[in-house]
Amino acid sequence: MVTVEIAGKVYQVPAGITLLKALWYTGHEVIRGAGCLGGFCGACATYYRTKDDPKVKTCLACSFAVEDGMAFSFAPPFPARKAIYQISELQDPKQDLFELYPEAPMCRNCNACTEACPQSIDVREGVWRAVFGDFKSVSDMFMNCVMCGLCAPVCIADIAPNLVAIYASRVQGAHFTEKPKDIEARIKAIEEGQYEKDWERILRMSDEELQQATVSCP
Structure with a gap:
């Protein structure tokens, strides 16, 4: 004990x-x-x-x-300000960062956010990369972020680094990452109802039939 x-x-x-x-x-x-x-x-x-x-x-x-x-x-809940935005409606996402999170470039380089991160992310560096528009690096750096929010209460510039990072990551995926053509074609096929009959057939299957169908899949 x-x-x-x-x-x-x-x-x-x-x-x-x-x-x-x-x-x-x-x-x-x-x-x-x-x-x-x-x-x-x-x-x-x-x-x-x-x-x-x-x-x-x-x-x-x-x-x-x-x-x-x-x-x-x-740690008690921290009331960090969350900007409201529609990813698909952003016209200039990198510039829009400064309207949505105007405090982001006010970082004082104290590094308190990095010290507070339980995932050992270089949070301070990530904020600056977001400010300079390197959203790809931000997305990679914050891959292990669990949105615990411990970086926000310690920031003397009132930045919520986790929210800045998730904005950059979302924008990177929606605006600056090439979409796989096969996936787009499959989504379109689903939306057009090409697989509805197959789905209805699957829903009617018994557990044994589902197991057999899974085993026989190439």
């Missing part, structure tokens, strides 16, 4: 369990903050501090193990 402090109260919990399991073990009712349990959804963003270390760090509670003397608590 190890000693941990959860939201200011001391508990004994089994060594090696995750912070989220420690909450359940100690009887906490976790409603907001329990999502995929695999480190992918970002719902369990957490602040923690290890024994004798004054520095508060961040992690995802579902994938970080308790340590003796650790103190932690869930």
Whole structure:
């Protein structure tokens, strides 16, 4: 057993369990903050501090193990401003960034966002690449972003880097990435109803027929 402090109260919990399991073990009712349990959804963003270390760090509670003397608590929801836009209606997406997120170029290079990221993304660099229109790099850099939002509260320029990054990634996919011709043709065929009879036939199949059809597929 190890000693941990959860939201200011001391508990004994089994060594090696995750912070989220420690909450359940100690009887906490976790409603907001329990999502995929695999480190992918970002719902369990957490602040923690290890024994004798004054520095508060961040992690995802579902994938970080308790340590003796650790103190932690869930990060509260942060009311970052979310710009409203229709991707298909953007005329100049790279310039539109400055209308939707005018605070983006105000980055002070303090690097607090990067330090706060539990996914080890170079968030500061990503913001600047978005500002300079390199949306492809931003999309690649933030591939592992789980939208936990821990980068937003620490920004002294009031930027929500995760929202800037997801805007850049969406724009990159919608406006600057060549669409595979075969996929477009297949989508058109579906919209025209070419597969409706096949779909109706599949829905009428029994479990055994579905299994056989799956096995026989090339």
